[in-house]
Amino acid sequence: MPSANISCSKERLKVYLYLLREISNGTKMFEIEINGMTCGGCVKSITNSLQKIDTNAKIDISLEKQLARIETTLTQDKIIAAIEGSGFDVISCKLI
Numbered sequence: 001m002p003s004a005n006i007s008c009s010k011e012r013l014k015v016y017l018y019l020l021r022e023i024s025n026g027t028k029m030f031e032i033e034i035n036g037m038t039c040g041g042c043v044k045s046i047t048n049s050l051q052k053i054d055t056n057a058k059i060d061i062s063l064e065k066q067l068a069r070i071e072t073t074l075t076q077d078k079i080i081a082a083i084e085g086s087g088f089d090v091i092s093c094k095l096i
């Protein structure tokens, strides 16, 4: 039946587009050394500025190690700009 086929193709197309979006928006994990964090407020301000530009970012910041791990679709440049825009220095940023 044609109608059944159409509905089936639509479903397939939906799944296909979903997968395609997942691939093209693939998240990456960055490890970033940050200088200048002194308290939980610093951690929060960096977290907020990153979440403002990627609401789905997974952010794990160690104040003790001055290190952030961020799982995001953002580019390295945008991550660095967000952190430095919050008033902190990025020492290094690498894909892990």
Ligand SMILES: [Cu+2]
Pocket (backbone or CB within 6 Å): 037, 038, 039, 040, 041, 042, 043
């Ligand atoms: Cu602070």
